[in-house]
Structure formats: structure tokens, C-alpha cells
Amino acid sequence: MSLWKKIFKKHHIGVEPAKYFEVKIPSSPRFLCSDKACPCPGKEQLIPGKTGFLFISKELVQLRATALTYREFMSKANRNAQGRGITVFLEQGVYEPLFMCEQAARKRGLDFAVAAADAAYVFKHGWCPLRPTPKQKSI
């Protein structure tokens, strides 16, 4: 059994999904739109799964595919720090999924149902699906 499965089993009840990676959730999260590309003021309190959506980018999935736990990711980041600019990743927030308002989710063309379910799941469990957020099929 792989490490992530061992850890995951502790957190998860029910059907085991494909793969998840661990997200550091603040002890008292502020549910604000964190999409810098979004024109909203980012001050409105959002409800994950209702008015708050999650965007998982392809880059993030690539980055976390080999570092599913937060500990693994941090050691990977530290290893890379000397060589490449992992801090650039960190500054841009690419290392964690983006929590955002409906306006931002619409702008990015996200599948609302999936993006909402992902937001609710991540804040509840601290684990995020290892696949990019699907796009809306048609607008």
C-alpha cells in the first residue's frame, strides 16, 4: 500500500477515489475569493460548495503528482529551492488549488458542479482530487 493510501484511509470513509493530494487548510480559513484574475473585491465570505468554487490547474496536478502529502511536497520544494525557482511557484499560489467566487469560476469556464463539490470536499477533508477542474461543456 502506498503512503498516500495509508494516510488517506485515516481521513476518508467510503469509496476510495482515484488519487488525492493534501492541502494545508488554515485552522480558521477565510472563505474569500483568491483568484487574482477576478475583478471582484474579494471581500465577500463564500460558502464552499455553494458560492465558493475550487480551481485545480493542470500545473498544480503535475506539481503535486509526485508529492501527494504536504510533507512530501515541502521536502520536494526545499530540494528544488537550490536549483530551480520553487519560490516562484509558492508566490503565485500554484502549489494549492484556488478558491474563488462564482464570477471567477464563470470567467475560467469551470464546470460548476465539480468545482463546487471540490471546494466543499477540500475544506472538509483537507485532500484535493489529483485532476484538473473540468471545463464547462457548453456555455
Ligand SMILES: [Zn+2]
Ligand atoms: Zn472573485
